[in-house]
Amino acid sequence: MPKVTIDGHTIEVPEGTTILQAARMIGGDVTPPAMCYYSKLKTSGGYCRTCIVKVTKGSEKDPRPMPKPVASCRTTVMDGMEVQNNSAPDLLEARKGVVEFLLINHPLDCPICDQAGECHLQDLSYENGLSTSRYEFKRREFEKIDIGDKIKLHMTRCILCYRCVKVADQVCDTRVHGVINRGDVAEISTYIEKAVDHDFSGNMIDVCPVGALTDRTFRFKSRVWFTRPMDAHRDCKTCCGRVVLYMSGNEVLRVSARKDQWGEVEDASEGRAGWICNECRFEKKELKDWTVEGPRNIDRHSVISQNQYLEKKNLRIDVSNQKQIEEKAHN
Amino acid sequence: MGRKLLTEHINVPGIRNLETYRRQGGYETLKKALAMKPEDIVEEVKKSGLRGRGGAGFPTGMKWSFLAKPEGVPRYLVCNADESEPGTFKDRYMMERLPHLLIEGMAIGSFALGCRTSYIYIRGELMYVFQILQEAIDEAYAAGLLGKNIMGTGWDFDLHVHCGGGAYICGEETALIESLEGKRGNPRIKPPFPAIRGVWDCPTVVNNVESIMAVVPIVRDGGETYASIGIGKSTGTKLISACGHLKKPGVYEIELGVPVEEFIYSDEYCGGIRNDKKLKAVVAGGSSVPVLPAELILKTAAGEPRLMSYESLAEGGFASGTMLGSGGFIVMDEDTSIVKNLWTFTRFYHHESCGQCSPCREGTGWMEKILHKILDGHGTLSDVDLLWDIQSKIEGKTICPLGDAAAWPVASAIRHFRHEFEEYVRNPQAIRTDHHYYRVNNLSPELA
Incomplete structure (x- = not known):
């Protein structure tokens, strides 16, 4: 098993592990940020360049350092490799540059964006970005598109991570959307605004790291940090049925898949990714549809994790009330 | 008078046709190659020291020997004819005049590498060259030089021309492969390299038109004869497409x-500078290599005369050197x-950034806007520093070399000609009248 040292932490990892995965195994500050990599989607990663790291020693056999910073999400670990992430100031400077590039055409409309509070780009720019923008030109703009009656595509916010394209490719069986045009006017689009119609198409909302793809049933309903995330499940024929409900009072505002600390969907069972179907996501918006398990600990450094619902005693859901609802549903 | 290996017969009338081409000794080398062992051909190419003519200058023989040869998996040779670098037009010139030389080279290369099918990927704008190549291939098929049982040796080989959609990025080998497969031309993330997984995940070699054409004289005369031409590790002849303010611009084999x-x-x-003006700067290898001022392109920083070779042009690194690149010699x-x-x-x-990775997608547009602002007379001195900062943040951070190619010209222009940027910034009104601009720069005595 190859041994890799990242910022002075040494870890032994299985063959074929990427530097990013190894860093996630170590955890903490060592982990480079990743905007486009998604471990559940094959061939994802390598596009956003935020996860770049400096390889100071290639391997035990070939100790030469790599000449350029490499994308840690797509570079496999070699035995004896030494990697610098936070300990290399020039690398942090380079990453700052990447964050700036991602932000120059981003509208920064966080106050009216549904993703605010759980946005990876917000976290990224908070941790690695500059406090002001040096860009003084008109930002790129696109028309908003409805792809189907449930998903809104707001291309202006997109950072072209290609995750939703990979979802359409790998989770859905037909791909009806992709990237058209090139350069800084490249956009995610369906062919002539065709609706995306597939049982699992809603997962592209979950994988979107920014507010480019949002849930039309949740749009402008609430800020996420005012909602109470609750683990819940139901017996679903199409998907695993394990979800998080974002609630306000006893009202279910939004349903999403369960995400881990890296913002990726959790495994459901037997190593299968816990993608949820559109019926669970968009149709089942009543508490009686679900069996609530308890409060969800959102394990990301975003504002939701700071909310006050983590302690069970503060729960405002009346369990007896829910039982009554369930009984009524049975009758 | 330098020796001509590729352009020897280029002015023979009707050389585009198979009959005339064969009369000048065409396809004799293919006959010779088919009688050789494939490994020996690769060995000859290695001995010749031929370096990739597309821009990077990687030794072709070494590239060929890296090709993985798993059992039962087809291998492909792909000719990169997606020549789109501004200032470079050598491949177009060769293909429209000598299509059979490329076909012969492809056949020899494919035989050496054990390929049954090969492709020529040509850029979409060159539709008429595509037709010339297609006609030549049809002729070759009719004469039994392609297809089944070539020249009675029992070797079958198919050659296809594929027309791209007209994107500069498809000249990058992995983007070319994606485009050839019918997908969007986005560069792949390496590794795996095409020599392991290329076209349809099979081992693939991608070579420039000129490299493939050079294989013909190498096999004909032997690798050592080819290596005797040139200087040091830069062996053989190179086509240079000279353009700009020259008396005789054109394609030269040197x-x-x-x-x-x-x-x-x-x-x-080239016959000197047009109108007997003074030389100001040269971009020696296509738009993406660093621009050099006259004193540095004629002599190295150490004071030695600079030669047209991979090593001499690169002497001094990027601080005072440049690259031979693809041979697009732009004179200003x-x-x-x-x-x-x-x-x-x-x-x-x-315009040509594919939009896949963020530094190049966003950075190239940003740099263009800043330069446009400076040219409009609205620039500030900090804009020049900002440009420098942006290019340094693009270079080396991208998936493919397009990011570097966009950053190097900016870096070198600021490094060697910073005073011109500052002049634009300091005299926003005056730069609009070119006369003043030349006077303050002390560039043209008659205007002063």
Whole structure:
């Protein structure tokens, strides 16, 4: 098993592990940020360049350092490799540059964006970005598109991570959307605004790291940090049925898949990714549809994790009330 | 007079046709190659020291020997004819005049590498060249030089021409492969390299048109004869497409090692600067390599004369050197504005960025906007520093070399011609009248 040292932490990892995965195994500050990599989607990663790291020693056999910073999400670990992430100031400077590039055409409309509070780009720019923008030109703009009656595509916010394209490719069986045009006017689009119609198409909302793809049933309903995330499940024929409900009072505002600390969907069972179907996501918006398990600990450094619902005693859901609802549903 | 290996018969009337081409000794080398062992051909190419003519200058023989050869998996040779670098037009010139030389080279290369099917990927804008190549291939099929049982040796080989959609990025080998497969032309993330997984996940070699054509004289005369031409590790002849303010712009076949000064000023080659002006700057290898001012392109920083070779042009690194690149030799006279020229280059890279990775997608457009602002007379001195900062954040951070190609011209223009940027910033009104601009720069005595 190859041994890799990242910022002075040494870890032994299985063959074929990427530097990013190894860093996630170590955890903490060592982990480079990743905007486009998604471990559940094959061939994802390598596009956003935020996860770049400096390889100071290639391997035990070939100790030469790599000449350029490499994308840690797509570079496999070699035995004896030494990697610098936070300990290399020039690398942090380079990453700052990447964050700036991602932000120059981003509208920064966080106050009216549904993703605010759980946005990876917000976290990224908070941790690695500059406090002001040096860009003084008109930002790129696109028309908003409805792809189907449930998903809104707001291309202006997109950072072209290609995750939703990979979802359409790998989770859905037909791909009806992709990237058209090139350069800084490249956009995610369906062919002539065709609706995306597939049982699992809603997962592209979950994988979107920014507010480019949002849930039309949740749009402008609430800020996420005012909602109470609750683990819940139901017996679903199409998907695993394990979800998080974002609630306000006893009202279910939004349903999403369960995400881990890296913002990726959790495994459901037997190593299968816990993608949820559109019926669970968009149709089942009543508490009686679900069996609530308890409060969800959102394990990301975003504002939701700071909310006050983590302690069970503060729960405002009346369990007896829910039982009554369930009984009524049975009758 | 330098030796001509590729362009020897280029002025023979009707050389585009198979019959005339064969009368000049065409396809004799293929006959010779088919009688050789494939490994021996690769060995000859290695001995010749031929370096990739597309821009990077990686030894072709070494590239061929890296090709993985798993059992039961087809291998492919792909010819990169997606020549789109501004200032480079050698491949187009060769293909429209000598299509059979490329076909012969493809056949020899494919035989050496054990390929049954090979492709020529040509850029979409060159539709008429595509037709010339297709006609030549049809002729070759009819004459039994392609297809089944070539020249009675029992070797079957198919050659296809594929027309791209007209994107600069498809000249990058992995983007070319994606495009050839019918997908969007986005570069792949390496590794795996095409020699392991290329076209349809099979081992693939991608070579430039000129490299493949050079295989024909190498096999004909032997690798050592080819290696005797040239200087040091830059062996053989190279096609240079000279353009800009020259008396005789055009495609020249030179023996590597010709002094730059001789190439620009001698009557055998470019014949000097148009209207007998002074030389200001040269972009020596297509728009993406660093621009050098006259004193650095004619002599190295150490004071030695600079030669047209991979090593000599690169001497001094990027601080005082450049690259041979693809051989697009752009010459600028004393009246040229480096800032305007740089804006043109940057606009090109902005337009051609594929949009896959963020530094290049966003950075190229940003640089173009800043340069446009400076040219409009609204620039500030900090804009020049900002440009420098942006290019340093693009270079080396991208998936493919397009990011580097966009960053190097900006870096070199600021490094060598910073005073011109500052002039644009300081005299926003005056730069609009070019006369004043030339006077303050002390560039043209008659205007002063």
